[in-house]
Amino acid sequence: MNLLFLRLTSLLFLFVHFVALAQVDHLASTNKLPGHPRLLLLKGEEEAIKRTIDADKTWNNLHQAILTECDALLNKPTLERIKIGRRLLDKSREGLRRVFFLSYAWRLTHQEKYLKRAEQELLALSAFEDWNPTHFLDVAEMTMAVSIGYDWLYNDLSEQSRSIIKEAILKKGIEPSLDSKYNSWLKATHNWNQVCNAGMTYGALAIYEDQPELAKTIINRAIDSVVLPMGDYSPNGAYPEGYSYWGYGTSFNVMLVSAVDKAFGTDFGLINQPGFLKTAGYLENMTGPSGNAFNYSDSGLSGELQPAMFWFAQKSKDPSLLWVERNRLQTNDPKKHVKNRLLPAIMLWSNGVGMNAIGEPKSTMWVGEGRNPVALMRTSWSDPAAIYVGLKAGSPSVNHAHMDIGSFVMEADGVRWAMDFGMQEYESLESKGVDLWNSKQDSQRWQIFRYNNFVHNTLTINNGLQRVAGKAAITNYSNDPLFMNATTDLTDVYKESLAKINRGIAIVDKSYVVVRDELETTPAETTVRWTMLTPATVNLIGGNKAELTKDGKKLILQVNEPAHVALKTWPTDPPHDYDAPNPGTTLVGFEITLPATTKSALTVLLIPDKAANKAQQKVQPLAQWPH
Template identity: 60%
Template sequence: MKTFFTALFFLLACCAAAQNKLSGKTNFPAHPRLLLLAGEEENIKKTIKNDVLLQNVHHGILAKCDQFLKDAPVERIKIGRRLLDKSRTCLQRVFYLSYAWRTTHQQKYLQRAEKEMLAAAAFEDWNPDHFLDVAEMTLALAIGYDWLYQELPESSRIAIKTAIITKGLQPSMLNGSNMFWLKAAHNWNQVCNAGLSFGAMAVYEEQPELAQTIINRAINTIELPMKIYEPDGAYPEGYGYWNYGTTFNVLLISAFQKALATDFGLSEQPGFLKTAGFLLNMTGPTGQPFNYFDSGTGGEINPAMFWFAAKLKDPSLLFTERTYLAKQVKHLTDDRLLPALLIWSSGIQLNKIPAPKKTMWTGKGSNPVAMMRSSWTDPNALYIGMKGGSPSVNHGHMDVGSFVMEADGVRWASDFGMQGYESLEAKGIDLWNMKQNSQRWQVLRYNNLYHNTLSFNNEFQDVDGYAPIVSYSDNPAYMNTVVDISSVYKTQLSKAIRGIALVNKQYVVVRDELEGGAKATKVRWAMLTAADVKIIGPNEAELSKNGKKLYLKVQEPVHIQLKTWSTAPTTAYDAPNPGTVMLGFETTLPEKSPAVLTVLLIPQAQKKNSIQKTKPIAQWEKKPFR
């Protein structure tokens, strides 16, 4: 009987899932139907009327559109194997110009958007060998076609919709290696499914069967990358790719909701709504992100956060976004999806954004991370971001156990982040091979020798290893996170546990508890910094930057000598790293013996205060991370 009910439940679940997709003839709203229905421009106007920051965004978009009027239409010029730069240029222009038309009804914006779309429609193809290029170009023309449909001449409509179908939708139905993204659990899946679904919804009446197939395929296959948010919302690919993958995912959900009054349950996927907390906590008091993996060093506006804030009715999620809006006026219009921010911010009052309540965030998953801070409102607050995970994650680096640290408005412990892909690919680097012996790991910014973690005998971390967070505590007296990093060093030693603590909101402890392997091992503890370094004792260094100071003190082992390592490139393919240095020490771990490395990071104001002796990690206050 139990088996019968289990089978029945499974059957009903499958039926429910099947019904949760398009079937038969679907009645879409008249154009415009994507993201912003007819008349909804008035909601935006009401929101920005009494909000200076959102007014700046609106006027910034219009000013950018006035620049576009002077530019020649996009041309089909590839950079290496990618047309992506041109697809993104077209997307920004069409999205901005279409927004400008809908909010001002000035003919110059309509005409320039039409000209841009016709230029892209005339390309021989949209480079299906690199399908992100197709996806973003399809999104561009879908928005323009839909939003400007009523005003476009019939000849332009035909040219644009034909291009969407023949250069966007139809190539996605061909079997080939360029369609790998349908089975991928990362940003490619999110971006490609979103772009193609926009195209399908825009031209649904012209090719209903094809459009329905593409939309239903997206509903099915986008669940793969959406599973990576489970269980807590940590996005494995890091800060930069959160913006890319998650924003396109939200675009898709938002478009479904507007056009079909359902998102097919996508927003309720486990962990997805929680990812807003992940992104919120990824930015430190300096405004810089925890930029592990292929992320840039600067923070940026994230339009999707406005969707999450409205969806969750939690304006505190926009705490850092408001700061970006206030400080980065000149750079806001670098974001090609910026009009979406104004669509999703409807009704939100940015002058009433409260500070978040929790000062610690932890997330499990394939790349677990933890972020701790002493305050949200103090610009001099201490901030630490640390990670476990694996180098094998998409866009991964050998940075397991790495961390960033800020105090007094300075980032003291840094991460290089990404090097431009084309700069490496053009020199023949096999960049996307993630195997242990890949050239990828020879790149300076990718291996563990240039991250804030450990190295043993100057060997690389094991790409197949995985480091979980095993415990944490959010007690302000000893806020901490503990990661078992043993498996990424399994051929080099028996055990490696790293714990990082923020003590009494005053200073940071980085403690490693190790156990040697079958032979003696040289251990290297290292930290990347952009500060000036002065070694003032065998176990103490003074870091200086922007008139502030931080002291790095090695508490254990006692007999070490701090030193620095250059970050200058030694190959023709590594990028230069001016103004940075690796600071740390080396010691020998005897065979099959335990050892402890304890390093303190002490802001100048706390230098004269008493520093307690660091307890073994087993005695740290902790909550099991289950």
């Protein structure tokens, strides 16, 4: 056994030496690393948090909610290594939540109960046989959890506990990341890269003085590797994987940048990656007046508090980026936020900002380009009844994407009238043998009810799927308050089915919404289906009109072009046993057959009840829309 251990140690040394020779040594000219604690919050920096808590009741309430949650953890059993399917991720995430919360509570209060409980959690997690390297996100989050606890409690842990925890960070966290069987994420351009590099960097910083060469290798590797997914924020911050994965990938990216910046006094130029600081504008505008997210692709609907936004606001010196976060902090019970495993970071990044210093954003429109372009527009930031529209372009080929190109959501009077199902829980599909992660054109992924274009607020041509290889850009837009609009060219997404197709969406006179499609057919008769998914009750009141009602509010869906259309509804009952149920939802729209080689326009108005007399019948061609 000792001989085997020596051989493995020798191989590890050779690997580190080889990698170090091939790497850029970003750490060569950095400051001396601080002693423990060194992750995110140095010794004595608790005092700034205490001043923030004392100065603002909202911050004090959140701080007290964290302590109350820690008290609730004191008598719970420690976590066990029980996987769900192929993942240990729920245990890693709960481990991170518990350790981060308890370590924060100890540093802010020095109450012994929090230290003892955190130590129990750390030893329990360290005793797992492994942290499930075959699904490396599990290892990454567990390594971050144990590293924060090890670092923040370092001076108060017993020597025996420190030794056990340090060994786990090295053997179950860092060393598996050196194995090519497990580290394909190093070349990924999505959230896996961000999360895994963050976790490994925390491990390296935690045990730096014991493994300095290995730690340098891991940190240098992370700085080189994480620029790959950070490239997807270019040019102006739209995150390709959508709202929920912004909350995952971007938050861990910020955890990484914040940690190295705090430890070494530099972020190594990472925050200067094109579009990265601008992505806070994307996230803020992705939330509608209802508080719900524009939940395209594999996203959840419910918006949540995002601690990373406070880091972005600090770096950008723009408190207005926190308008949505301020509303969540002031209107929601603080207990609602304690399931967020990164919540203590918000106290670190708050930078002493008081709630009264956060004003509403100046612009009511945000447009992002890149791999999954979006246009996000609203009539007001402060009116809960404001109209809100989110339009999505992009491609089904992007990580976690659906066939939702050209789709939109729309809110008015506090109701989301045009909705998106968002994601279906992965294990519910994987456990039934669904080939979920194959995104080829003919793969089973596109048979999942929620994932294809048939139930998104877009077009279906000849009953076919959108092209996975297709891509749509935002071609024009205008923030003119009387005709705020954006257009997208969908031709590549429907190539071979249509000769040309452009979609435009506008908020007219701050009163109602227009959705206009301009199509050119191929030399073949073409069937076009226009659909909108809604949680409202739909009453068809004429060939071209439907009245939608929800929560005592009304919206008229009116088709202006073509002239003689028959609106209809379709059920949202799932066709397969693996599909999630969709209660309380309806598809409303129409189907038309267009002659070969012709140009046509489809024009639909979405009219809130109070704008019933304002809606104009005539809508100009897209070429005449202001831009």
